[in-house]
Amino acid sequence: MEDNNAAASQNDIYHTLMLSRIGVALLSAISLLALVMYLRQGFALERHQHELQRISQTERERLEQEVRQRTAQLTELTHYLQTAREDERNRLARNLHDDLGALLTSAKLDAARIRSRMVTAGTAPEAMELLAHLVSTLNTGIALGRRIIEDLRPSALGTLGLVATLEILVDEYAENSGLKVHRQLTTVHLHESAELMVYRLVQEALTNISKHAKARQVWVTLSLQDHVVEVGVRDDGAGFDSHTKPASVYGLVGMRYRVEAEGGSLLVVSAPGAGTLIQARIPQSPDRLV
Numbered sequence: 001m002e003d004n005n006a007a008a009s010q011n012d013i014y015h016t017l018m019l020s021r022i023g024v025a026l027l028s029a030i031s032l033l034a035l036v037m038y039l040r041q042g043f044a045l046e047r048h049q050h051e052l053q054r055i056s057q058t059e060r061e062r063l064e065q066e067v068r069q070r071t072a073q074l075t076e077l078t079h080y081l082q083t084a085r086e087d088e089r090n091r092l093a094r095n096l097h098d099d100l101g102a103l104l105t106s107a108k109l110d111a112a113r114i115r116s117r118m119v120t121a122g123t124a125p126e127a128m129e130l131l132a133h134l135v136s137t138l139n140t141g142i143a144l145g146r147r148i149i150e151d152l153r154p155s156a157l158g159t160l161g162l163v164a165t166l167e168i169l170v171d172e173y174a175e176n177s178g179l180k181v182h183r184q185l186t187t188v189h190l191h192e193s194a195e196l197m198v199y200r201l202v203q204e205a206l207t208n209i210s211k212h213a214k215a216r217q218v219w220v221t222l223s224l225q226d227h228v229v230e231v232g233v234r235d236d237g238a239g240f241d242s243h244t245k246p247a248s249v250y251g252l253v254g255m256r257y258r259v260e261a262e263g264g265s266l267l268v269v270s271a272p273g274a275g276t277l278i279q280a281r282i283p284q285s286p287d288r289l290v
Contacts, residue, residue, distance in 0.1 A: 024055040034052040086196065096149050104145060108138040154199055162195045163187050163222065166202060170220050173206045179215060185222040188229045189285050194262045198222075198231050198282070199257055205233035205278050208251060213237025213276065224284065232279040239270045252278070 050249030115131050150156075156165040163185045174181035190198065202220060209215055222231050255278070256266040264282035 013077065032114070041219050075257070075261050078261045083193075092152055096145055098159075101142070101145055101149075104138055104142045108135060108142065111135045111138060151203075154196075157192075157195055157199060162190065162198060165199060166220070166222065169199070169203060169206070174188060174218075177206075177210055179209075179218055181220065183217045183220045185220070186224060188224050190229060190282060191285050192261075194229075194264075194282055194285070197262050198229075198280070201231065201259065201278070201280055202233055204251060204255060209233075209235045209276075213239075215275065225275070227284045229282045229284055230279060231282075232277060234275060234277040236275045239272050239274045239276050241272055242268060244268050 111131060111134055115128070115135070118128060118131065149266070154165055156168060156171075159169075166185055167183065170181055170183045173179075206218070206220075209218060213235045215235035217236050219234040220232070221234075224230070252268055253265075259266040259280045259282065262282055264280055267279045267281075268276070269279075270276040
């Protein structure tokens with residue numbers, strides 16, 4: 001009887017151990033399955049993230065390429081418009097010089113002949129005064145025409161060079177504006193179109209100072225640093241917040257595009273009450289590098 005009980009007890013222990021082993025095996029299998037599913041999900045998520053990154057990178061590269069193309073097109077368009085505008089200015093300057101200039105000069109010569117005859121004939125002093133006033137008006141008109149022609153087409157660039165032309169521009173500006181203008185100009189070598197761009201940039205910067213800056217002093221510089229030409233116009237005027245967009249900022253945008261069309265870059269530094277600095281950096285003409 002005791003042997004039977006011992007055998008039954010052993011059988012119960014055996015069955016209990018078997019059930020425990022089966023439970024542990026099932027639990028291990030379930031855990032392994034859960035781990036496999038988790039890893040698969042993780043791999044799938046990682047592949048999805050990599051795909052999203054690839055798509056994002058492709059889209060970013062496409063957008064960057066499109067931006068570069070649009071920028072190149074805009075730069076080319078700016079260069080074309082600048083050339084077209086200078087051509088139109090040259091045409092107007094020629095018309096003023098050939099037509100209006102000739103008419104005014106002819107009128108002045110006619111007035112001189114009339115004056116000579118009036119003096120000979122002993123004409124009344126009142127008539128002589130009117131004629132003198134007419135001659136003075138014609139002289140003023142001729143001088144104004146020459147100034148307009150020079151503004152449209154700075155002939156000094158081709159004959160005197162960039163430095164001398166800027167000196168004339170700055171000195172005339174100082175005389176007309178009454179501001180104290182400091183200039184430090186070094187001889188540099190640029191292509192003809194780049195020289196014209198530099199002249200227009202300084203001209204427009206000085207005009208902006210007269211319109212908006214309320215400055216007392218102006219500094220104009222032209223120098224060469226490591227084969228890069230630097231031109232700067234600085235004032236001690238009111239300045240502006242560079243983070244906002246005042247009406248005058250669109251003139252600066254035009255400056256920037258014209259500088260970039262010549263392969264350069266434009267820096268604008270300003271703050272309220274601290275004046276404004278406009279500085280352009282243009283590569284030196286390759287055929288003049290030493």
